[in-house]
Amino acid sequence: MLDDFFTLENQLCFSIYEASSQFNKLYAKVLQPFGLTYPQYLALLVLWEKDGLTAKELGNRLNLGTGTLTPMIKRMEANDWVRRERSTVDERKVSIYLQPKALKEKQAIITKISADVKPCNIEFEEYEELMNQLNLLQKKLKQQNESLRK
Amino acid sequence: MLDDFFTLENQLCFSIYEASSQFNKLYAKVLQPFGLTYPQYLALLVLWEKDGLTAKELGNRLNLGTGTLTPMIKRMEANDWVRRERSTVDERKVSIYLQPKALKEKQAIITKISADVKPCNIEFEEYEELMNQLNLLQKKLKQQNESLRK
DNA sequence: TAAGATTTAATCGTACACGATTTAAATTTA
DNA sequence: TAAATTTAAATCGTGTACGATTAAATCTTA
Structure with missing residues (x-):
């Protein structure tokens, strides 16, 4: 009885694992022409809503720690999506600001995602x-x- | 209108991303005492159902390619969960068999997961x-x- | 049956994701 | 205010994940 329940088929955790990975793959494909990964795109979504968040705040929104976020933000910085700036008021904090590229490309990214995800x-x-x-x-x-x- | 779809779309993909990562963290914590990761546990779920699948078949069940699966199976082999055996009939194929440890621990793992996930x-x-x-x-x-x- | 195509794993490079540790700055408190 | 604590990022090690390439075995077909 317990064993019937514990088949892969019956696991909610697996259904979510699967759906999540399909989203990942789909978005990865759609975003590739922009040179963006899916998690990087999620970070842009947050920053489009409110620019200039600290690493900590961005991490809270995305449920990510600095071990994940710091290298990702650095990659996004290298690709001109964002800029990092250490606060002068509190030097522990690093604020993350959108770069012009992130604003200029926003509409094109949105349009492409709508087009490629709508057929679902x-x-x-x-x-x-x-x-x-x-x-x-x-x-x-x-x-x-x-x-x-x- | 386009933006309506976009907003909804974002929320859904983010909801799944979040739920998936929470499942990940929860199972990681619960499985740690056994020296298992969450994806490794999912692999065990499949093999408990049907032992001796080829790498390809296991990958199909889990939606994983060999780039992910091969190193993971090798780690599970190093920890005595499974054993790899190249087929003599078709030498391209590698079958994966549960080791005694995987059978002996099954009940304890299932019991612990039930106990720690039920409170949800x-x-x-x-x-x-x-x-x-x-x-x-x-x-x-x-x-x-x-x-x-x- | 030999050349070409397909299939299966392994390998490689890049990018998350997480917990643990470290470092430096700011805050609290004795 | 000096010492202890807390906070914010950075860093490190391990483990997925994925696409692309490689290599070997098998299958197809001319």
């Missing part, structure tokens, strides 16, 4: 329902993660 | 519904991935 034909209701459930689940998981801390 | 309080209906939606979405994404193939 995901219904609006499907979207909303799924997202609500995922966000609920994500909160529960995060809570459990924090209660198991260490 | 995911209802059965919620679970089923979400999985169905995710699998549907995953299929659509995979299809689109294949139609954009290079």
